[in-house]
Amino acid sequence: MTSPYQRASFNRKVFYWGMIIALFVCTLFLRGLVAFEGKPRWTVRGQAEDLELTELSQQTEADLSGSTIRLLLTGSRGLAVCVLWHSANEKQVRNEWSELELIVKSITKLQPHHAQPWLFQAWNLSYNVSVELDRLNDMYFYIHRGINLLAEGETLNKNNPDLRYELAFYYQNKFGVSDKVNTLRCLFNLSCIPPEDRDYRKLENTDHTVNLDAFKEFCRHNPQLVRRLRESAVACNTPREVLEFLKANEKVPGRYQGHTRELADRLKQFPVLPPWPPTYSKELTSTTAIGDQYADGFRAARSWYRYSLEAVPPPTGEPEAVPTDFDHRRYRIPRKPALIIFRQGTPRAQSNVAERLEKEGWFDSDPWIVDEGLSLDADRWFPTEVAIPPSDNSKEAWQEAYTTWEEHGRLNGLSLSEEQKANYYRRAEPYANAHGIGLEDMTQPLRPEERADRDMYDSYLAHQRMTWLRQNLHLTQFEKFLHGAEAEKDAQIIEARKLLAKAERYKSTARIAEAIETFEKAFPLWRQIFTQREQFHELEPVQEEVYTKALEYDALLKQERDGDNRRRAALGARDLLSFAGAGVGGSALPFATSRTVLRSMVPALQTVDPVEVQGPFDGNDPRGRPWISDDVKRRAKERLGLLRPRPAPQPAAPSAEPTPRTPSSAPPAGGRS
Numbered sequence: 001m002t003s004p005y006q007r008a009s010f011n012r013k014v015f016y017w018g019m020i021i022a023l024f025v026c027t028l029f030l031r032g033l034v035a036f037e038g039k040p041r042w043t044v045r046g047q048a049e050d051l052e053l054t055e056l057s058q059q060t061e062a063d064l065s066g067s068t069i070r071l072l073l074t075g076s077r078g079l080a081v082c083v084l085w086h087s088a089n090e091k092q093v094r095n096e097w098s099e100l101e102l103i104v105k106s107i108t109k110l111q112p113h114h115a116q117p118w119l120f121q122a123w124n125l126s127y128n129v130s131v132e133l134d135r136l137n138d139m140y141f142y143i144h145r146g147i148n149l150l151a152e153g154e155t156l157n158k159n160n161p162d163l164r165y166e167l168a169f170y171y172q173n174k175f176g177v178s179d180k181v182n183t184l185r186c187l188f189n190l191s192c193i194p195p196e197d198r199d200y201r202k203l204e205n206t207d208h209t210v211n212l213d214a215f216k217e218f219c220r221h222n223p224q225l226v227r228r229l230r231e232s233a234v235a236c237n238t239p240r241e242v243l244e245f246l247k248a249n250e251k252v253p254g255r256y257q258g259h260t261r262e263l264a265d266r267l268k269q270f271p272v273l274p275p276w277p278p279t280y281s282k283e284l285t286s287t288t289a290i291g292d293q294y295a296d297g298f299r300a301a302r303s304w305y306r307y308s309l310e311a312v313p314p315p316t317g318e319p320e321a322v323p324t325d326f327d328h329r330r331y332r333i334p335r336k337p338a339l340i341i342f343r344q345g346t347p348r349a350q351s352n353v354a355e356r357l358e359k360e361g362w363f364d365s366d367p368w369i370v371d372e373g374l375s376l377d378a379d380r381w382f383p384t385e386v387a388i389p390p391s392d393n394s395k396e397a398w399q400e401a402y403t404t405w406e407e408h409g410r411l412n413g414l415s416l417s418e419e420q421k422a423n424y425y426r427r428a429e430p431y432a433n434a435h436g437i438g439l440e441d442m443t444q445p446l447r448p449e450e451r452a453d454r455d456m457y458d459s460y461l462a463h464q465r466m467t468w469l470r471q472n473l474h475l476t477q478f479e480k481f482l483h484g485a486e487a488e489k490d491a492q493i494i495e496a497r498k499l500l501a502k503a504e505r506y507k508s509t510a511r512i513a514e515a516i517e518t519f520e521k522a523f524p525l526w527r528q529i530f531t532q533r534e535q536f537h538e539l540e541p542v543q544e545e546v547y548t549k550a551l552e553y554d555a556l557l558k559q560e561r562d563g564d565n566r567r568r569a570a571l572g573a574r575d576l577l578s579f580a581g582a583g584v585g586g587s588a589l590p591f592a593t594s595r596t597v598l599r600s601m602v603p604a605l606q607t608v609d610p611v612e613v614q615g616p617f618d619g620n621d622p623r624g625r626p627w628i629s630d631d632v633k634r635r636a637k638e639r640l641g642l643l644r645p646r647p648a649p650q651p652a653a654p655s656a657e658p659t660p661r662t663p664s665s666a667p668p669a670g671g672r673s
Contacts, residue, residue, distance in 0.1 A: 118153025168304035175297025182232035192295035274307035293391040305345030319413040319469035354397035398489035427462035487536040523616035
């Protein structure tokens with residue numbers, strides 16, 4: 001007969017096993033693995049499907065290989081990820097790029113629904129790996145791999161605003177402001193052209209000379225690409241060099257399957273674009289062809305910026321910070337940047353499009369004269385004048401930018417009318433008086449007893465709205481962008497910019513007199529613009545750009561003046577020697593001439609005293625303020641090497657022997673010792 005202790009132990013074991021089985025059965029129902037009718041919403045599986053957190057709802061197609069690997073690793077997945085991450089760093093240090101790419105794929109297979117591995121590894125390929133390569137087409141390949149990797153991560157992580165925003169930023173940064181940006185933009189153009197349309201063989205004759213008629217048609221279909229190849233730092237000076245560029249980059253990553261006109265799958269295209277529906281026409285889509293007009297990294301960035309807005313709470317039309325009352329199942333708040341900055345990516349990208357077109361010479365509907373100003377046959381591309389109409393121009397782009405900024409301000413409560421502001425101030429006055437603060441001061445927390453007062457609470461909200469408005473305007477610089485876009489689309493400013501670009505072109509072809517004459521036509525127009533548009537005049541980038549051209553104009557004047565002095569000196573020496581040669585007998589030129597004559601005879605000894613000339617933007621405007629601020633003048637001169645940059649302030653060195661103090665001495669003013 002068993003003892004009481006053994007029976008008690010046996011009963012406890014039966015009880016424990018019974019509890020384990022009962023809890024296991026309960027979890028089957030709770031998790032939704034066993035249900036009599038569908039999957040109730042109160043189960044874990046039902047809530048996961050409702051919140052779209054299941055494997056199938058997070059991505060278009062289930063990744064069977066990745067799911068199998070994750071199940072086989074069970075609890076050791078974290079260790080495997082750490083080992084692979086360390087191995088990836090080692091491969092990068094050793095420049096083993098192919099092995100690195102395989103390891104990166106393995107890491108993302110193990111952590112597909114965590115955004116950080118996608119963000120880090122895409123940044124690593126697009127920035128760290130690409131800059132290690134000397135050949136630009138190899139650099140372009142790894143930029144493309146990083147961006148496409150991030151797009152794959154965005155597909156596996158539904159409604160993730162951070163991944164979408166980073167995709168837009170990569171396009172904007174890599175094809176907008178990075179090193180070798182002109183060549184990268186040209187490669188981006190090639191990626192958007194069907195391979196058979198950029199086949200260099202179709203632009204050659206049977207004897208491998210350039211077929212000028214076919215090349216002219218290529219220029220007409222791709223004016224932005226060809227003009228950038230010729231006039232930017234890429235510097236293809238002849239049609240043959242353009243064909244060599246096409247040949248060297250024949251296998252650039254693109255949007256098409258092989259050498260066909262059929263588009264590849266979305267994630268295999270480059271540039272990769274958001275999955276907009278085919279009927280969507282506002283932005284670039286993965287289902288339509290991209291011509292020369294839209295083959296721009298800024299436009300691809302704009303499409304991703306707009307797509308990222310689909311994942312964040314929609315604006316209310318009033319000034320706000322971070323909203324709290326929204327559908328958390330559908331929308332998310334981005335980790336960075338601030339939400340108001342996050343939302344202005346689309347208009348910023350459109351302004352970048354307009355600025356790029358300006359810099360590349362596409363101002364309005366005027367055509368590009370390919371061989372303008374070139375007289376030598378060796379410099380010309382075509383025997384006759386060829387005018388190529390633009391596929392896009394900055395005037396239309398600035399108009400679209402202004403419309404986009406205006407819409408952004410209206411939707412986000414940044415462009416309130418004076419009547420709306422007065423209404424907010426009137427409503428906020430009771431709260432401000434009750435707390436003893438001004439209408440422009442920061443909002444203080446509401447007292448508990450004031451929350452029950454509906455009128456006081458409404459006054460508090462109105463004061464808070466005005467606080468958010470000031471903060472948002474300061475963060476975004478919205479008014480500067482809006483006024484800049486509104487001004488840049490004006491015909492007068494476009495004409496002024498065309499004159500500066502024309503003068504720069506004359507300068508680059510050593511036509512100094514024509515460059516000076518064009519500058520002198522442009523500067524009065526700019527002074528008129530600054531007088532009429534005060535807000536545009538206050539934009540420091542505009543001031544710096546115009547003042548830089550004024551400094552170039554001054555340099556051309558000095559160069560022309562020195563040339564005139566040298567010519568006058570040469571003519572004086574010639575006349576003097578002619579007079580000496582005409583002397584008879586002992587009446588030759590005496591050597592007791594003045595030093596001025598010697599300087600005339602020997603130009604190398606000539607010294608010309610500088611003459612101070614009033615610059616086109618020296619002095620003040622009609623309002624009594626400087627045409628160009630002193631800070632802008634200093635920055636422009638430092639950038640051109642005319643001034644040494646100011647040294648950074650050095651921290652004060654600690655004294656070697658600190659002054660002894662008695663314990664009873666008082667601490668210094670302003671704080672504790």
